Amino acid sequence: MSTTDPTPDLVAALVDDLASTAPARGTLPPRAHLRTDAPAQVLDGTWRLRTWPSPRHVRDDGWQRPDAALDPDAWDDVQVPGHWVLQGHGAPAYSNLQYPFPVDPPHPPDENVVADHRLELVADDALLTHPTLVRFEGVEGAATVWLNGVELGTLRGSRLTHELPTTGVLRPGRNVLAVRVAQWSAVSYLEDQDMWWLPGVFRSVTLLARPAGGVRDVFVHAGYDHEDGSGTLRVDVALEDGAVAPARVSVPGLGLQGVAADVVHHLPAVRPWSDEDPHLYDATVSTPTETVTLRLGFRTVRVEDATLLLNGRPVLLRGVNRHEYHPRHGRSVTDEDTRAELLQMRRANLNAVRTSHYPPAASFLDLADELGLLVVLENDLETHGFELVGWRRNPSDDPAWRDAVLDRVRRTVERDKNHPAVLMWSLGNEAGTGANLEAAGRWTAARDPERLVHYEGDRASTYVDVHSRMYATTDEVAAIGAEPPGGATDAERHRAALPFVLCEYAHAMGNGPGGLTEYQELFEAHPRLAGGFVWEWVEHTLAVDGPDGTTRWLYGGDFGEVVHDGSFVVDGLVHADRTPGPALADLAAVVAPVRLDLDEDLGALTVRNLRHTRTTDDLEVVWSADVPGHEQPAVLDVPAVGAGAATTVPLRLPDAVRDASVTVRARTRHDLPWAPAGHDVAVVQRVAAPAPVRVDGPLVAPSVDDAVRLGPLVLDRATGMPTALGALALHDVAVGLWRAPTDNDRGVGWDEPDLPPVADRWAAARLDDLRSRLVGLHVGTDAVVVRTRVAPPVLDAGLDCTWRWTSDGTGVALELTVDPTGPWPCDWARLGLDLRLDGATRDVRWTGFGPGPQYPDTGQGARWGTYTADRDDYAVRTVRPQEHGARVVDEATVTLAAGPALHVQGARVALTVRPWDRRTVATTAHDHDLPPATATHVSLDAARSGVGTASCGQGVLPRYRLRPSHQVLRVVLTALP
Ligand code: GAL
Numbered sequence: 001m002s003t004t005d006p007t008p009d010l011v012a013a014l015v016d017d018l019a020s021t022a023p024a025r026g027t028l029p030p031r032a033h034l035r036t037d038a039p040a041q042v043l044d045g046t047w048r049l050r051t052w053p054s055p056r057h058v059r060d061d062g063w064q065r066p067d068a069a070l071d072p073d074a075w076d077d078v079q080v081p082g083h084w085v086l087q088g089h090g091a092p093a094y095s096n097l098q099y100p101f102p103v104d105p106p107h108p109p110d111e112n113v114v115a116d117h118r119l120e121l122v123a124d125d126a127l128l129t130h131p132t133l134v135r136f137e138g139v140e141g142a143a144t145v146w147l148n149g150v151e152l153g154t155l156r157g158s159r160l161t162h163e164l165p166t167t168g169v170l171r172p173g174r175n176v177l178a179v180r181v182a183q184w185s186a187v188s189y190l191e192d193q194d195m196w197w198l199p200g201v202f203r204s205v206t207l208l209a210r211p212a213g214g215v216r217d218v219f220v221h222a223g224y225d226h227e228d229g230s231g232t233l234r235v236d237v238a239l240e241d242g243a244v245a246p247a248r249v250s251v252p253g254l255g256l257q258g259v260a261a262d263v264v265h266h267l268p269a270v271r272p273w274s275d276e277d278p279h280l281y282d283a284t285v286s287t288p289t290e291t292v293t294l295r296l297g298f299r300t301v302r303v304e305d306a307t308l309l310l311n312g313r314p315v316l317l318r319g320v321n322r323h324e325y326h327p328r329h330g331r332s333v334t335d336e337d338t339r340a341e342l343l344q345m346r347r348a349n350l351n352a353v354r355t356s357h358y359p360p361a362a363s364f365l366d367l368a369d370e371l372g373l374l375v376v377l378e379n380d381l382e383t384h385g386f387e388l389v390g391w392r393r394n395p396s397d398d399p400a401w402r403d404a405v406l407d408r409v410r411r412t413v414e415r416d417k418n419h420p421a422v423l424m425w426s427l428g429n430e431a432g433t434g435a436n437l438e439a440a441g442r443w444t445a446a447r448d449p450e451r452l453v454h455y456e457g458d459r460a461s462t463y464v465d466v467h468s469r470m471y472a473t474t475d476e477v478a479a480i481g482a483e484p485p486g487g488a489t490d491a492e493r494h495r496a497a498l499p500f501v502l503c504e505y506a507h508a509m510g511n512g513p514g515g516l517t518e519y520q521e522l523f524e525a526h527p528r529l530a531g532g533f534v535w536e537w538v539e540h541t542l543a544v545d546g547p548d549g550t551t552r553w554l555y556g557g558d559f560g561e562v563v564h565d566g567s568f569v570v571d572g573l574v575h576a577d578r579t580p581g582p583a584l585a586d587l588a589a590v591v592a593p594v595r596l597d598l599d600e601d602l603g604a605l606t607v608r609n610l611r612h613t614r615t616t617d618d619l620e621v622v623w624s625a626d627v628p629g630h631e632q633p634a635v636l637d638v639p640a641v642g643a644g645a646a647t648t649v650p651l652r653l654p655d656a657v658r659d660a661s662v663t664v665r666a667r668t669r670h671d672l673p674w675a676p677a678g679h680d681v682a683v684v685q686r687v688a689a690p691a692p693v694r695v696d697g698p699l700v701a702p703s704v705d706d707a708v709r710l711g712p713l714v715l716d717r718a719t720g721m722p723t724a725l726g727a728l729a730l731h732d733v734a735v736g737l738w739r740a741p742t743d744n745d746r747g748v749g750w751d752e753p754d755l756p757p758v759a760d761r762w763a764a765a766r767l768d769d770l771r772s773r774l775v776g777l778h779v780g781t782d783a784v785v786v787r788t789r790v791a792p793p794v795l796d797a798g799l800d801c802t803w804r805w806t807s808d809g810t811g812v813a814l815e816l817t818v819d820p821t822g823p824w825p826c827d828w829a830r831l832g833l834d835l836r837l838d839g840a841t842r843d844v845r846w847t848g849f850g851p852g853p854q855y856p857d858t859g860q861g862a863r864w865g866t867y868t869a870d871r872d873d874y875a876v877r878t879v880r881p882q883e884h885g886a887r888v889v890d891e892a893t894v895t896l897a898a899g900p901a902l903h904v905q906g907a908r909v910a911l912t913v914r915p916w917d918r919r920t921v922a923t924t925a926h927d928h929d930l931p932p933a934t935a936t937h938v939s940l941d942a943a944r945s946g947v948g949t950a951s952c953g954q955g956v957l958p959r960y961r962l963r964p965s966h967q968v969l970r971v972v973l974t975a976l977p
Contacts, residue, residue: 007060018185023407026153030414031217033362039126049078064178065149083200094556097384108184130209138203142185159358212242214290226312231270273297275351278372297420308530313612317531318591319352327543327576346674348588357429368421381428397434405436427455470504471953481526502532509571510743513949514857539572582852585861596684625657690907697808699782711807720786726975738767739883740921749955761826766792797822811974824964832941848889857946875914910941942969
């Protein structure tokens with residue numbers, strides 16, 4: 001850092017500037033992000049960087065001028081786009097709503113790194129024959145920009161495009177572009193999103209020629225009339241100065257060639273754009289000096305009878321909240337990565353994205369148009385930290401910030417207004433409410449009446465077109481869905497006439513979210529409910545190389561932050577590197593736009609088409625069964641089902657499959673942009689009943705010497721607990737009620753705000769510390785029966801346990817019966833058998849549900865089959881260790897790295913296998929902090945609690961809780977050499 005003597009005037013001016021609530025200075029009015037044939041020069045690449053510890057330290061050394069004599073020691077290379085804190089200068093910091101500095105608006109703290117970015121460039125000749133500007137698409141922090149020592153202006157709005165004129169300043173030969181960015185400023189109060197603070201020039205910087213008379217701005221209005229299939233097109237065009245001829249519009253696909261802009265063209269037949277058929281028409285807007293290229297989508301967004309309509313049909317948003325994120329580059333993302341993400345979403349049956357909580361890179365919208373994602377495009381505005389000080393001096397309601405708030409929403413709307421994908425403008429997130437937001441809402445509605453205005457924080461829904469909530473419980477959503485029209489006041493009537501969206505729900509943090517199905521059932525039952533957006537798409541862990549060369553996934557507090565929110569930033573359906581967590585498959589199954597139902601006797605199949613417009617003619621329905629000798633998968637003769645309709649067809653499967661497990665899939669017939677032919681959209685199974693759980697051969701007699709022996713089983717006479725199964729030593733065999741708390745177990749459920757998290761309730765009941773007392777050990781002629789009382793210390797609640805063991809000499813069958821006694825102060829996490837084997841696991845092979853785990857309220861995407869997973873995949877490792885990975889099995893083989901294996905037979909028993917005991921899992925902060933795998937911990941559960949989504953949202957729904965109750969676990973255990 002440079003720390004030479006500061007220049008007082010400069011310091012004073014900078015300090016003042018950083019505390020200004022005004023929007024950017026010197027920028028051009030916002031306009032659409034257009035593809036143009038006008039010359040452009042992208043300035044991304046290696047720039048030079050130096051930092052000052054604070055604005056109070058800056059010194060005038062003329063660094064912005066081409067002739068400056070720079071101190072070579074003060075400057076380093078920096079990649080633009082990029083965040084300097086991810087390039088060795090300072091550190092990232094994570095906080096959710098807390099401002100990591102005093103709430104002293106509009107002043108930033110003095111401790112405030114100022115980073116000078118400098119680029120020497122030679123402007124392309126092609127640019128220099130025109131007026132020019134420089135465009136910044138994203139600079140986090142408050143920036144001042146100079147070209148050749150001339151101040152061009154400031155940037156105020158980190159994820160918003162700013163353009164500054166450079167005409168007359170940009171010159172032939174060498175130029176110097178200088179960008180001074182302060183991490184903190186008045187702007188920071190408006191940008192308090194739950195994410196890393198990552199200052200830097202993190203999106204592209206481009207010099208653009210602006211030909212005289214060229215196309216300055218375009219606003220496409222392309223409507224669709226679903227009654228007669230016609231379209232209307234009006235392209236409003238604003239020209240640069242010096243125009244000699246008006247703009248002309250061409251849409252070859254519609255036979256429009258050089259037609260007038262600014263007038264309505266009626267088109268008798270257009271193919272509409274929608275998520276189900278994202279049809280785009282290539283178009284150009286030309287003047288004699290410039291041509292811009294657009295892709296038009298004809299579609300109409302409206303609300304009728306409190307129902308959200310796309311092209312006249314009720315549309316359901318199957319959405320996710322998406323932050324832009326890369327684990328090594330922060331919010332600097334490439335188009336390739338974004339495309340891969342959106343393809344991944346589409347493959348998971350998702351059709352909608354809320355761009356939480358700021359406009360994404362401009363190219364995101366091109367991809368959303370192309371791939372058919374419905375977008376709630378959110379403004380870069382959040383003041384959530386004011387909630388912690390009672391919303392005092394919230395910028396959303398302070399006239400001093402009005403221009404800044406309006407400037408932000410304008411930049412948001414203007415940049416992306418031509419994209420059919422955008423259905424709604426969102427005024428921001430968690431910014432309280434107030435006159436400035438209301439003004440932003442009114443401005444947006446007037447500027448773009450063809451879309452809806454969204455803002456969840458307008459609790460009275462007075463200046464929005466949709467009623468929006470986050471994390472509302474299923475009970476609340478059901479009540480909203482059933483709310484009748486009307487109301488006592490104008491405001492109530494207005495609100496009752498609005499469709500409802502859950503702009504955030506189902507917090508995908510750690511193991512979970514549980515309860516997706518219940519939300520979806522409501523969305524599908526009530527036309528008023530337009531669906532929602534799961535929180536959130538991607539986890540924001542930062543990848544850092546550990547000393548051993550492996551990648552470590554870090555979260556809040558790991559960079560020495562004093563104010564931080566820990567792992568609350570690790571809450572996505574996909575990990576930071578975009579490998580999916582199990583919840584993505586569950587969500588895909590739950591939101592599938594086509595539903596299959598199979599009669600229990602396999603007599604008939606019902607296909608329900610939940611799409612708004614498309615028939616199912618793009619899908620083929622196939623069946624398969626776990627019975628050899630049939631052509632599989634075999635195509636079923638199912639007629640195309642119309643949108644919103646259902647059909648039931650007889651199945652007529654061969655007799656040989658009557659008792660087998662049968663799978664029916666609706667899969668894509670043809671290659672799609674996001675999936676090859678054969679991609680499953682919906683799957684249903686009829687799973688055969690499990691085999692009886694018992695040993696096969698005649699029972700053998702037990703014997704007693706220093707231990708009790710029954711076939712391969714050895715029981716300790718003192719405890720009654722098994723110590724060996726053949727060659728396998730069994731350790732710590734015990735009844736378990738506890739699990740290593742998940743993120744959701746640690747949260748306060750929004751449905752039970754007055755109760756502590758379930759993890760705390762379990763801790764108070766000491767579920768993690770059960771003690772066993774031998775009550776009786778009876779050695780019969782062909783069985784050993786052990787009775788134990790298992791109970792936590794301190795309390796008088798307990799479990800009466802009866803362990804009945806039998807064996808055919810090869811395997812041992814256990815029937816473990818558990819009855820609770822006494823008052824149990826809380827529900828249980830699980831009821832099962834725990835044991836430890838020596839040595840690490842190699843893999844687990846199972847017949848049951850997979851490949852992902854299942855808890856009572858998750859695992860909707862798991863399918864019956866036979867699977868193998870290695871140790872880590874089976875355990876389902878999460879960034880912050882917690883209970884995970886249980887598969888519901890009928891049969892499984894846990895093979896140790898050293899060779900021997902434990903074979904388990906059961907009937908829908910939940911099997912957890914991992915290298916660590918639960919206490920270790922529960923007390924370790926990061927996956928990479930877990931000790932090396934030297935043992936195999938196995939749990940076989942008869943019953944479990946669901947996981948819910950209380951890390952942010954409702955807890956475990958009553959039907960998925962595990963009340964203290966009579967339980968029986970039946971398994972057959974065999975040691976394999
Ligand atoms: C919401 C917020 C999100 C995120 C989420 C919890 O309140 O809008 O940004 O913080 O909660 O992860």
